[in-house]
Amino acid sequence: MGSDVDTAPLVGRADTLAALRSALLDDVAPGRTAAVFLTGESGVGKTRLLAEVSDRLRDAGALVLTGSCLDIGDASPLHPLRQALRRFDAELTEARTTSAVRGLLQVFDEETPGPDGAGALLERVSRGLHVVAAGRPLVLVLDDLQWVDRSTRQLLLYLLAGLGDLQLSVLAAIRAEALQGAHPLRRVLTELRRLRSVRVVDLAPLDRAGTDELAAAIVGAPLPPDAADQMWQRSGGNPFVVEELARDLRDGRDGLSDTLREVFLARVDALPQHAHAVVHAVAAGVEPVEHWLLAQVVRLPEEELIEAVRAAVAHRLLVGADDGYRLRHRLVAEVLAHELLPIERASLHRRYAEALTSATAELHQARLAHHWRLAGEPGRALPAAMAAAREAERLYGYAEAHRHWSAALQLAAAPAVDPTDADRPAPVEVDRAELLEHAAETAHHCGEHARALTLLEELAEEPAAPTACALHIRRARYLAAAGRSATAEAEYRRALAATDCTPRERASAAAHLAELLLHLGRYAEAGDQARDALQLAAVVDGTTSEVVLASAALGYSEAFLEDPDGGLAVMRQALEAAERSGRPEDVACAYLHLAELLTGPLNILEEGVVVARRGAERVAELGLGRTWETRLLAIATNGLFRVGQWAEAEKVVAAALRHRPSGADAVELLLARCRLSVGYGDIAASDRDLEAVATMLAGGGARHVLPMLILRAGLAMWQGRHDLARQAVQRGLTESRSDDVIVLATLAWHGLRAEAEAYASRTVEVDPTAVRRLREVVDRVAGKSEKAGAPVRYVADGFLALCDAEISRLEDGRGDPDLWARSATEWDRRNHPYPAAYSRLRQAEALLGRRVRVATAGKLLRQAYQMAQGLGAVPLSSEIRTVAGRARVALEEPPVAARPVPRPRAATPAGPAVDELAALTAREREVLAAVAEGLTNKEIGQRLFISERTIGVHVSHIFDKLQVRTRVQASAIFLRNRPD
Known part of the structure; x- marks a missing residue:
C-alpha cells in the first residue's frame, strides 16, 4: 500500500x-x-x-x-x-x-x-x-x-x-x-x-514513449530532446529510476551521477537529521519495520519520530503501511550498507535485538537470531535460532527449520567471547552432535539429500556421534532418497555387519534393505532379506513398523514369484500384528499394502476393493481420515474403475475428496477421478483434474508423472489431438525410470493407439521413429514379463495383446481381426469391460474393412455398445455408433439391468420406480437371492461352486452398494425389488 x-x-x-x-x-x-x-x-x-x-x-x-x-x-x-x-x-x-x-x-x-x-x-x-x-x-x-x-x-x-x-x-x-x-x-x-x-x-520496463510520458508528468512539462535521450539511456525505462531522475531534474539538482547509488545517496543526504536516522534504521531492519520497533531503535520522542518518518515518506524513500515501514525500493538498503561503519551497523542490529527481546507480544525468534548474529553476538543468536528451528519443525516447515539449524551450527562454531566481559552473557552450552542430527534430518525431509549426507559426515566425526550402525542406516536412507540405490544398499549391508548394531537397529536395517531391493526389482533377494528382517524383529519388542515394512516386501516378492497365497498370508499376518499393536500408522500401512497387493500383482480386484474400503473405515476410526483413508479410497476407486463399476467408483472418490486431502494423497485421488472423467468423456472435468495434478506436482512427485501423462494421452485422443497424445507418451518414455512392466505396457499401448488413430484419421503423419521406439518398449515389456510371476505376466499379457493389435492397424490401415479377437478374449478373462469393449469395436472395424463376416461385425458392435453404455463411456459409445452408422448396423439399447447408475453430477429425471438392485452384477444378484433364502456363505458357495471366501467378498460388496449393514436389510431390499 x-x-x-x-x-x-x-x-x-x-x-x-x-x-x-x-x-x-x-x-x-x-x-x-x-x-x-x-x-x-x-x-x-x-x-x-x-x-x-x-x-x-x-x-x-x-x-x-x-x-x-x-x-x-x-x-x-x-x-x-x-x-x-x-x-x-x-x-x-x-x-x-x-x-x-x-x-x-x-x-x-x-x-x-x-x-x-x-x-x-x-x-x-x-x-x-x-x-x-x-x-x-x-x-x-x-x-x-x-x-x-x-x-x-x-x-x-x-x-x-x-x-x-x-x-x-x-x-x-x-x-x-x-x-x-x-x-x-x-x-x-x-x-x-x-x-x-x-x-x-x-x-x-517502459518503452521510450512511456519513459517520456512518465518523466514529463513528474517534471511538469515534456523534456527537451537531449534530456529525454539522457533519461532513456540512464534509466533503461525502469519506472523507479525514471521517477527519481525526473524529480532530480525538476528540483534542479544538477551534477548528480547517473548511477543508482548516487541517486539514493543524494536523496538520503537531503533528509533532515532524524529522517536520515530513520531511513538507516529501516534499511538495517527486516521489513516491514513496525512503528513500535522503529521507535525503540531510533530512540526519538514520538512526535519527532512521526515527523522524521513523514519527511522520509515525502522524500519517497519510505513507504508507510498499516503493518510498518518499508524502503520504497530495497536497493536503498544495498546502497546504505556501505555508508555505515561496522560498529554503527552492529549497534543498530543490537538495538533491534534488544527491542525484540523486551517485547511483550509474540517473540519473533527468526528476526531475533538475525539481528543478534549481525550485532556480533553469536551466544545470544544461538538460542533464538534453535527456538526458531523448533517452531518451524512444529509447523512441519522443514526447509525453514533446516536453515535455522544450519545457522545454529554456524553460531555454535563462532569464536568464544572474553569471559571477563561482564556485558556479554555466558556462552550457551549446546550439543553439536544434536545440532548436526537435526540439521541433517530436516535437510532430508525438505529434499536437500546431498546436504543431509554432508552433515551426516560431519556428525560422524563428533565425539558424541551415534553408533556406526545408526549412521549407516541413516546414510542409507538419505542415499536411497537421493536415488543412489547401489550405495544405499552397500550402507545397509555395512549396518548389518557392524559389531555395534543393536537388535532393533539390525531389524530396521534388514527391513529397509528388503524394501530397497523390492524397488530395485530384485524380488527373490527382497524376499530373502524380508524373511531375515522378520526373524530379527521377532525377538525385539516394539518393532511393529519393521514387521509391516518387511512383510510388504515379502508379500510382494512371493506374489511375483508365483506364490500368491504365500504373499497374502504374510500380508494378513502383518495386518494382525499391526492391529494387536494398535499403532495407527502401522494399521494403516498394513491395510494399504494388502489392498495394493490384491489390486496390483495378484489382480484380485473385487477383494482388493473390499479390503481397501474396509481399511479406510478402520483408519478413519483411528483419526487418519485425511491421509491414509483417502489413499485407501484411491485404491478402491481404481479397482472399481477397472472392473467397470464406474458409478460406484465415482461415489467413493467423491466421498474421499470431501476430506480435502493435500500432497500425494490429493494427487492419487485426482488421478483416480480423472480416469473416470476421461472414460465418461467429460473433457472439462478431466482438464481441471490434470491441471490440478500438474500444479501440485510443480514442486515434485515424479512417481505420479506417468499416470498423469497416460491420462493426458487418453484425453487427447478422444479430442482428436493425436499429436498431443504422441507428445505425452514420448515425454513419458523419456522421463520414465520405472521398471513397472504394467505401467510401461499401458503407456506403450496409448502411444501405438495414438499413431494408429493418426494413420486412420490422416490428421497427422505417423512418426516412424516414435513407432520404432514404442515397438522396442513392447519387446522390452514382453521380455521382462516372462521373468515375472504369473499374476504380473497375466496383466501384462492383456496390454501386450492390445499393443500387437494396434501395430496391425499401422501395418495395413485396417487391423488384424484375429489379433483384436484375442485381445477381447484376454480382457474378458480379466473382467475388464472397457478394454474388452474397445477391442470388440476394433475387431468389428477390421472385419468391415475387409468386407468379410459382416454379420459377426454387427454382433461385435452391438456387444461393444452394450458394454460401453453400461459403463457410461460416452466417447467410446459415440465411436461405436459412428462405425455402426457407416456399416448400417442397428445397435440395440442395453437391457435395463445393464444400464449404469446415473452419475451424481448429472440431473436424473424423476421416474415411476427405481431398481434398487441396478448397481449389482448378475453374480451379486445370485448371491443376494441365496442370502434372502437364509443360506450361509458356505452353503451359497456350495450351490454356486464358489469358494466361501469369495462369497464373503461378494456379500461385503453387496452391503457397500446397497448401503446396508446386515443380511436382513439386504434381504428386505431384494424381496422388495424381485420380479413377480
Whole structure:
C-alpha cells in the first residue's frame, strides 16, 4: 500500500491492469482458481501494479488480502498470510467476519498441529479462508514472492489445485533477478507456465514513449530532446529510476551521477537529521519495520519520530503501511550498507535485538537470531535460532527449520567471547552432535539429500556421534532418497555387519534393505532379506513398523514369484500384528499394502476393493481420515474403475475428496477421478483434474508423472489431438525410470493407439521413429514379463495383446481381426469391460474393412455398445455408433439391468420406480437371492461352486452398494425389488 504522497502517475500499464483484472476475477468461475505471477526487475513497478489491481478488485466486490514475504529468507512459516489476516482484521467492523479472521489466526498459534500434520494445517487454513471470504471471490496478493518460505509455497500449490469450492485468485510479484541458480521458485514457475489457469506475466520496463510520458508528468512539462535521450539511456525505462531522475531534474539538482547509488545517496543526504536516522534504521531492519520497533531503535520522542518518518515518506524513500515501514525500493538498503561503519551497523542490529527481546507480544525468534548474529553476538543468536528451528519443525516447515539449524551450527562454531566481559552473557552450552542430527534430518525431509549426507559426515566425526550402525542406516536412507540405490544398499549391508548394531537397529536395517531391493526389482533377494528382517524383529519388542515394512516386501516378492497365497498370508499376518499393536500408522500401512497387493500383482480386484474400503473405515476410526483413508479410497476407486463399476467408483472418490486431502494423497485421488472423467468423456472435468495434478506436482512427485501423462494421452485422443497424445507418451518414455512392466505396457499401448488413430484419421503423419521406439518398449515389456510371476505376466499379457493389435492397424490401415479377437478374449478373462469393449469395436472395424463376416461385425458392435453404455463411456459409445452408422448396423439399447447408475453430477429425471438392485452384477444378484433364502456363505458357495471366501467378498460388496449393514436389510431390499 502506497502512502498518501505517492502521487506519481501509473504510465504504460493500462492494458496490463485490464488483463490482470480479467484473469483474476472476470474469467474465474465459482469454485475455480487462477493465478498471475508478475515478474520483473527491481524498480519496474510490480508493487505499484499490485496496489492498483488490488484497488480495482476491491471496487468490483472481491475480498483482497495483501501480504509480503520477508527478505531474510528464514521467516516464520506462512508469514505472508499471517500478515495479510492481521491487516484485514484491523480494518474489520463486522463481528462475524472478525471472529472468523481471528479464529484463522489462532490456527497459527496453536502449540501443536493436528494429527494429520502439515496437510491438516493447510486444510484448516483453506477452510478458514473459505469462511472469511463469506461467498465473495477471494484474491490473495503477495509481494516479494522470491523470498517466500517453503510452507507458504506449499499452501499456494495446495490452494491452486482447486480441491474446494472457494473462488480463489492469487496475484504475486517476483523479482526476476532473484531467480538464479537453484532457486526453488524456478522449477515451480516452469511447471506452472504450462497451465491455462496460471499466467506468468513478465513486466517489462517502459518503452521510450512511456519513459517520456512518465518523466514529463513528474517534471511538469515534456523534456527537451537531449534530456529525454539522457533519461532513456540512464534509466533503461525502469519506472523507479525514471521517477527519481525526473524529480532530480525538476528540483534542479544538477551534477548528480547517473548511477543508482548516487541517486539514493543524494536523496538520503537531503533528509533532515532524524529522517536520515530513520531511513538507516529501516534499511538495517527486516521489513516491514513496525512503528513500535522503529521507535525503540531510533530512540526519538514520538512526535519527532512521526515527523522524521513523514519527511522520509515525502522524500519517497519510505513507504508507510498499516503493518510498518518499508524502503520504497530495497536497493536503498544495498546502497546504505556501505555508508555505515561496522560498529554503527552492529549497534543498530543490537538495538533491534534488544527491542525484540523486551517485547511483550509474540517473540519473533527468526528476526531475533538475525539481528543478534549481525550485532556480533553469536551466544545470544544461538538460542533464538534453535527456538526458531523448533517452531518451524512444529509447523512441519522443514526447509525453514533446516536453515535455522544450519545457522545454529554456524553460531555454535563462532569464536568464544572474553569471559571477563561482564556485558556479554555466558556462552550457551549446546550439543553439536544434536545440532548436526537435526540439521541433517530436516535437510532430508525438505529434499536437500546431498546436504543431509554432508552433515551426516560431519556428525560422524563428533565425539558424541551415534553408533556406526545408526549412521549407516541413516546414510542409507538419505542415499536411497537421493536415488543412489547401489550405495544405499552397500550402507545397509555395512549396518548389518557392524559389531555395534543393536537388535532393533539390525531389524530396521534388514527391513529397509528388503524394501530397497523390492524397488530395485530384485524380488527373490527382497524376499530373502524380508524373511531375515522378520526373524530379527521377532525377538525385539516394539518393532511393529519393521514387521509391516518387511512383510510388504515379502508379500510382494512371493506374489511375483508365483506364490500368491504365500504373499497374502504374510500380508494378513502383518495386518494382525499391526492391529494387536494398535499403532495407527502401522494399521494403516498394513491395510494399504494388502489392498495394493490384491489390486496390483495378484489382480484380485473385487477383494482388493473390499479390503481397501474396509481399511479406510478402520483408519478413519483411528483419526487418519485425511491421509491414509483417502489413499485407501484411491485404491478402491481404481479397482472399481477397472472392473467397470464406474458409478460406484465415482461415489467413493467423491466421498474421499470431501476430506480435502493435500500432497500425494490429493494427487492419487485426482488421478483416480480423472480416469473416470476421461472414460465418461467429460473433457472439462478431466482438464481441471490434470491441471490440478500438474500444479501440485510443480514442486515434485515424479512417481505420479506417468499416470498423469497416460491420462493426458487418453484425453487427447478422444479430442482428436493425436499429436498431443504422441507428445505425452514420448515425454513419458523419456522421463520414465520405472521398471513397472504394467505401467510401461499401458503407456506403450496409448502411444501405438495414438499413431494408429493418426494413420486412420490422416490428421497427422505417423512418426516412424516414435513407432520404432514404442515397438522396442513392447519387446522390452514382453521380455521382462516372462521373468515375472504369473499374476504380473497375466496383466501384462492383456496390454501386450492390445499393443500387437494396434501395430496391425499401422501395418495395413485396417487391423488384424484375429489379433483384436484375442485381445477381447484376454480382457474378458480379466473382467475388464472397457478394454474388452474397445477391442470388440476394433475387431468389428477390421472385419468391415475387409468386407468379410459382416454379420459377426454387427454382433461385435452391438456387444461393444452394450458394454460401453453400461459403463457410461460416452466417447467410446459415440465411436461405436459412428462405425455402426457407416456399416448400417442397428445397435440395440442395453437391457435395463445393464444400464449404469446415473452419475451424481448429472440431473436424473424423476421416474415411476427405481431398481434398487441396478448397481449389482448378475453374480451379486445370485448371491443376494441365496442370502434372502437364509443360506450361509458356505452353503451359497456350495450351490454356486464358489469358494466361501469369495462369497464373503461378494456379500461385503453387496452391503457397500446397497448401503446396508446386515443380511436382513439386504434381504428386505431384494424381496422388495424381485420380479413377480
